[in-house]
Amino acid sequence: xxxxxxxxxxxxxxxxxxxxxxxxxxxxxxxxxxxxxxxxxxxxxxxxxxxxxxxxxxxxxxxxxxxxxxxxxxxxxxxxxxxxxxxxxxxxxxxxxxxxxxxxxxxxxxxxxxxxxxxxxxxxxxxxxxxxxxxxxxxxxxxxxxxxxxxxxxxxxxxxxxxxxxxxxxxxxxxxxxxxxxxxxxxxxxxxxxxxxxxxxxxxxxxxxxxxxxxxxxxxxxxxxxxxxxxxxxxxxxxxxxxxxxxxxxxxxxxxxxxxxxxxxxxxxxxxxxxxxxxxxxxx
Amino acid sequence: xxxxxxxxxxxxxxxxxxxxxxxxxxxxxxxxxxxxxxxxxxxxxxxxxxxxxxxxxxxxxxxxxxxxxxxxxxxxxxxxxxxxxxxxxxxxxxxxxxxxxxxxxxxxxxxxxxxxxxxxxxxxxxxxxxxxxxxxxxxxxxxxxxxxxxxxxxxxxxxxxxxxxxxxxxxxxxxxxxxxxxxxxxxxxxxxxxxxxxxxxxxxxxxx
Numbered sequence: 001x002x003x004x005x006x007x008x009x010x011x012x013x014x015x016x017x018x019x020x021x022x023x024x025x026x027x028x029x030x031x032x033x034x035x036x037x038x039x040x041x042x043x044x045x046x047x048x049x050x051x052x053x054x055x056x057x058x059x060x061x062x063x064x065x066x067x068x069x070x071x072x073x074x075x076x077x078x079x080x081x082x083x084x085x086x087x088x089x090x091x092x093x094x095x096x097x098x099x100x101x102x103x104x105x106x107x108x109x110x111x112x113x114x115x116x117x118x119x120x121x122x123x124x125x126x127x128x129x130x131x132x133x134x135x136x137x138x139x140x141x142x143x144x145x146x147x148x149x150x151x152x153x154x155x156x157x158x159x160x161x162x163x164x165x166x167x168x169x170x171x172x173x174x175x176x177x178x179x180x181x182x183x184x185x186x187x188x189x190x191x192x193x194x195x196x197x198x199x200x201x202x203x204x205x206x207x208x209x210x211x212x213x214x215x216x217x218x219x220x221x222x223x224x225x226x227x228x229x230x231x232x233x234x235x236x237x238x239x240x241x242x243x244x245x246x247x248x249x250x251x252x253x254x255x256x257x258x259x260x261x262x263x264x265x266x267x268x269x270x271x272x273x274x275x276x277x278x279x280x281x282x283x284x
Numbered sequence: 285x286x287x288x289x290x291x292x293x294x295x296x297x298x299x300x301x302x303x304x305x306x307x308x309x310x311x312x313x314x315x316x317x318x319x320x321x322x323x324x325x326x327x328x329x330x331x332x333x334x335x336x337x338x339x340x341x342x343x344x345x346x347x348x349x350x351x352x353x354x355x356x357x358x359x360x361x362x363x364x365x366x367x368x369x370x371x372x373x374x375x376x377x378x379x380x381x382x383x384x385x386x387x388x389x390x391x392x393x394x395x396x397x398x399x400x401x402x403x404x405x406x407x408x409x410x411x412x413x414x415x416x417x418x419x420x421x422x423x424x425x426x427x428x429x430x431x432x433x434x435x436x437x438x439x440x441x442x443x444x445x446x447x448x449x450x451x452x453x454x455x456x457x458x459x460x461x462x463x464x465x466x467x468x469x470x471x472x473x474x475x476x477x478x479x480x481x482x483x484x485x486x487x488x489x490x491x492x
Contacts, residue, residue: 111288129287145288197287208329209306232361232393236328239355243324265351283351284320 008046010039014054018042021062026074026151027206027233041076045069075154079228080120084127084164085171087223090252091127093273094219095136098250102218103138105248105281111143115214115244116221119148119200122159123168124221126190129197130176147214149203156200162190205237214244223254226262238263248281308333315339320349327355331362341371344383353383357390364397373401376416388419395426402432411442418448430456437461437468443475450478454485462489 010018015038019030030038042054049069051057061069085091102112116125125148132139150156169177169188181188204210220241226234241251242265251266252274253259259266259277266277306329314326327343330336337360344356360368375387391398398420405417418436421429433456436449446468453461465482472478 132287139286143286143288208325208331212325212329232358235354235358236362239324239328239351239358242351243321243328263354265354284349 008043008053010042010054014042014058015039018054018058021058022073022077023230023233025070025206026204027229027236028077029228029230029233030077038077041073045073045076071153075152078118078150078152078155080118080152080155082120082123082224083168083171084123084130086123086127087255088127088171090221090223090274090276091131091135093252093271093276094128095131096273097271098219098276099136099138102248102250103142109143111145112219113145113147113217114219114221115217116146116148116198117150117203117205118152118222118225119150119156119159121155121164121168122148122162122190122198122200123164124148124223125159125198125200126162126194128221129194130180133194134176144197146198147201147217148198149201149214151202151204153202156202159198159200160195162195164188164190205240206233211240211244214240216246217244218246218249220244220249220251222251224257226253226257231262234262238265242266242279242283245279247279247283249279251277251279253277308336312336312339315343320352323347323349323352324355327352327359331359334363334365337363337365337367337371340368341374344371344375345378350382353386357386361390361393364394369394369397369401373405376405376413377410384416388416391420392423395424398424399426399428402428403435406432406436406440411445414440414442414445415448418445418452422452430458430460433457434461434464438464443472443478446472447475447477447481450481450485454481454488457485457489459489462486465489 015035018038023029042057046052046054046057049057049060051060061073064070099112106112114125114128116128119125125146128146132144148159150159163184164181165187169181172181177188180191180194182191183189202210203214222237222241226237229237238259242263245251250269251259253276260268265279265283267280269276269278308330311326311330311333314322315330317323317326323343327340330340340356340360344353344360347353347356357372360372369391372387372391375383378384378387402417402421406414408414408417414436418433421432430453433449433453437446437453440446440449450465450468453465457465465486469479469482
């Protein structure tokens with residue numbers, strides 16, 4: 001690392017050191033092609049914390065008791081690009097195939113539990129809530145609990161606020177837009193009823209103590225996250241979901257992701273609307 | 285009926301509190317629980333215990349539940365320490381074919397860690413271990429894979445080991461493999477499969 005007051009630089013050794021540490025802590029692996037993206041954010045934080053150079057910053061971040069700087073950096077390093085009704089065939093699958101199968105099997109009145117991860121700015125879990133209200137008659141008979149998680153605390157706060165750009169809501173049907181959003185200048189504010197339907201939590205999938213208590217879910221949406229992980233982190237995530245699911249529960253991945261290439265723990269289920277993955281009913 | 289805002293799992297971490305980290309001895313004991321879910325949880329959380337590889341290996345040898353084995357192997361892979369690697373290598377000698385295959389898959393994820401052991405494993409006295417080692421090379425992202433395979437087809441006397449290696453050389457081989465492939469054909473002149481596989485590998489290399 002070479003440094004002077006005018007210009008902070010990140011050497012290749014620094015980059016590798018950081019990338020190895022960040023991978024161990026979060027499961028997110030940066031290829032060499034992401035060097036510019038990573039360097040830019042590291043330099044931003046070195047300057048903001050007056051650390052002077054990478055080494056001082058890295059030591060401060062690693063040994064900070066509160067972990068606040070690592071969390072801040074994590075927030076900067078994660079990509080939060082999504083919109084309402086993205087890959088909506090899976091939500092069609094949820095209301096037309098998955099939920100009817102789940103409720104048919106239910107032997108008690110316990111709530112149906114849905115976990116959306118990553119939460120990002122909330123478009124996906126709120127889409128789930130709106131889909132259930134608009135397209136699933138069962139919502140009048142069953143309690144539903146939606147929990148949405150992300151490693152990025154900044155984006156969770158944004159999700160809780162529920163204020164969106166025109167681009168975020170571009171696929172929302174006009175009647176839904178009228179019913180659930182209020183236009184505020186150039187933006188759209190999601191109504192309180194939908195916002196209250198989702199519980200947001202901070203979770204690091206690579207940290208077992210974080211995920212330990214996530215149990216008894218019937219359906220998990222984890223879309224377009226695993227593509228950012230390497231093979232080992234994908235396997236870890238698949239195993240976390242396995243324990244988070246009830247027997248017979250389902251996982252929906254993004255269209256470019258396949259559980260069959262990650263883990264042998266799941267059965268492939270081909271529904272008319274989508275291919276999803278299921279923890280077998282016999283699983284213990 | 286409606287949406288429930290308040291989570292029904294009061295233990296779910298809200299991000300404001302540091303979750304409890306369980307002590308390693310408790311987790312090692314939990315590895316023997318009668319509940320498979322408890323064993324998976326323990327195996328996953330043992331990733332935070334650097335000296336737990338022996339305990340995980342002992343459980344792996346007797347564990348019958350596939351889902352628990354998968355988590356144990358993921359944790360051993362994440363640990364990637366010498367004890368974990370040595371344990372995986374030991375499993376290559378297991379009579380349990382499923383376990384061997386699971387270990388081969390796990391070792392493929394550790395190219396840097398298993399690389400120093402490759403020469404020793406490829407010279408192991410048990411030809412089955414040599415074959416499983418070539419299987420590891422199949423998806424090992426390491427620059428020496430071709431050199432190791434060339435060494436196998438140049439020196440190994442066992443036809444099945446060479447056959448496994450030559451199949452793979454057809455996929456990853458370069459012009460460096462042409463001479464050794466010709467010599468392999470000469471060494472096993474009466475083995476039709478070796479002749480066929482070596483010719484196929486040579487034609488693929490020459491096409492490129």
